[in-house]
Amino acid sequence: MMATLEHTNFTVRDPKATAAWMHDVFGWKTRWEGAAMAGGYTVHVGSAHTYLALYAPNAPKPSAESTYNTVGGLNHVGVLVEDIDATETRVRAAGFEPHNHADYEPGRRFYFDDDNGIEFEVVAYD
Template identity: 50%
Template sequence: MPTGFLEHANITVSDPDRSSALLQKLCGWHERWRGPSQLGGWTIHVGNERDYLAVYTTGAPVGERFAKGAPLNHVGLVVDDLDAAERIVEEAGLVPFNHMDYEPGRRFYFFDWDGIEFEMVSYD
């Protein structure tokens, strides 16, 4: 039977530079690539050597295209220091919510500037 892993996800944002900067601070990632998208618009790949998020923009207002949960519910990211991640989210002017501590780890959620929900998880 084959095995696999998630290589990337592509999310539409209003400001790829701002989203990339936040993800780099939250996860210790780096910019892997940036440039024009094949279908128009602009993309930044931010992640590590194995996987990444593509933060993409067409320039159109994000809120006019998708509502929460249609088609994406949230993006889950694992960090080794959940408290530090929460401070980074707050320093970005975003609001952490729904803090939970249950097996297998602690977590909180936040919406980015475009209404994308992220779940930050720590398994420490």
């Protein structure tokens, strides 16, 4: 069996708020939520097989570093969708501004930054 990415965990300001826009934009569901390490809170949002673990410590601190210049940094999260135009409409409705649109073989893509400074790449293949 080939290995499959099961989840990724990253820190956000408000896991419930981040999960809410992910429900609306990507159609994902909350799989689990509850108390987490160091007095924090976590929400697992995604599908039955893969998810993002959204963790907030008791006192989150913003980072001013560019992740593209930091070894081990999270550069972006790629999300595959069926209807890229409808997804872009939902991204805008959630208050995010799409950028860096491109058509390429074999599909189309755009990016947006969420309110945590996390960049998402949205991709649809032809």
